[in-house]
Amino acid sequence: MKKKLLIAFLSISILGFSQNKYQKMDSLLTYLNQNNKFMGSLSLREGNKIVFSKAYGFADVDKNIKADNVFKYKIGSITKTFTATIIMQLIEEKKLRLESKLIKYYPKVQNAAKISISDLLHHRSGILDYINQDSLSIEDFKSAHLKDIIYSKINNYESIFEPNTQFLYSNSNYFILGGIIEKITRKSFLENVQERIVKKLDLKNTYYPSEKINTSNKECYSYIFDGTNWKKTDEWAADLAYAAGEIIATPDDLTEFMHSLFNGKLVKKTSLEQMKELKDGYGIALMQFPFGERRFYGHTGGIESFRSVVGYYPADDLCVSLIVNGENFNRNDIMVGILSIYYKIPFPFPNFDTIDHSVLQKYVGTYASSNLPLKITISIIKDQLIAQATGQSSFALTPKNETEFVFSAGGIEMIFEDQSFTLKQGGQRFKFTKE
16 A cells, blocks of 8 residues: 655654653644644553543544544555454364465466465465556446456466565455455455454444445545645545455554454464464564564554554553554654653654745756656745655655755655755665756
8 A cells, every 4th residue: 555644853842741641642643733744543552441542633624524533544454454363263263274275266366276375364475466556447446346357457467476485565465365255254354344353342433334435424534735735635446455455443443453352352372373473574464563672563554645553562461553644744753752652751742843935945946867767846835845756746845954855655855955956765866956
C-alpha cells in the first residue's frame, strides 16, 4: 500500500513536566493537529483496561464533522493479521496445514505445486504484488467482478523467485489466503471475520465493509495536506484490498484484538509462537517494532491516505494503536513520541516555525537532473515550499533548517544550494540544477 506522508524532524520545545504522561500525549497530538500535521486516533491498553483513547481532527473536513474515539478508520494491512489468525484457526481445526500446497486451491498460479500456506503467510511465495503492478485498468476497478479479475491477474504473473528462497512483501499472498478461507469454510471472508474474531471478542467497531465510507455510520475519510488545505483522498474500489487490507476498525478495537491474540482468546499458544517466528524480519502477519530494549509485536497498514499501526509488548502487557487519516507527519515519529512519553523518556516537540519568505524565494523554480527522467518544480504557498515532480501530485516540504527540507513519507530529503539542490532518497543522491 503506497505512502505519501509529510514529516518534520526539527528543533525543540521541551514538554512540560508538570503534566502526567497522558496529558503530555494529548498535548503532543493536539499540537500536531493544530499545526495541520496530523488527524487520527490513538488508543493505549494496559491489560484489559484502556488507559488512553482520543481522536483528533475531522472525519469529514468538507462537512466540518469532527472525529471522536468511536469513529472508524480503514486499517490497511493490519487486516493481514486478522486473515492470518483465521488461517491459524483453520489449521487448529485440521482443515488446513502450513505445509498444504497452493495447487489444491489455485492450481493456475505459477509454482502452485511448490508454494505452501506457510510461504503465503510469510511472503515467501515469489508471487508479484498485484496492487503495485499497475496491471488493473479503470474498467477493472468499475467491475462488479473485481476479485475474479485480480485472481486472473495473479494467475498470469511470472514467478520472481523459487518459493521459500526469499522474502518479498506481496499483497497477492493475502488476497489468495482470503480466497482459501472462503473455499474451506464456504463462507465469505466478511462472515469469517465476523464469526471468528469480531463476535468472539465482542468488538463493537470492527468489520469488513460492504459499501463506501459513510460518516453517518461513524466512518472517516482520509486526507493529505496540500500545503494549504486537507485534500480528500479518493476511495479505492470495493474488494480491491480484500483480505490484504480492507477491514475497518477503531484503535480501541485493534488493541483488544492484539491483546486477545497474545492471551489465548483467538489461537492456541503453539499457534501464536508460530506466528511470532520471524523469517527475514516477518512472521505470520506479525513484525517486531523495536523501542529501545523493548520489542513490540504487531503490524502496520496503509490504504488510500490512512496509515495505521498496532503493537503489543508482552512484558508490560501493553498494546498501542495509532490510526492516521490526515497525513502530514511521519507516523513512526509520532509513535516514538507517544512511547517516549509513556516510558517517561524526555521527548522534544518538533518546531514548525516557518522560514523567512525571502530565503524560500531563492529556491523557487524548475529543476532537472541528468540521472532521473523527471523535473521538479518548487513553488511557495503561504510561506511553505511545495514540490511537484513531473506527472505527480504536489507535496509540502518541511524545513529542518534554511537549506534542508524533508518529505519523510517518501523518504525524501532536499538540500538546497545556489541554483541547485541534492535529493536524497533510499540511500541514493541525485543532483538537480535550476533551469
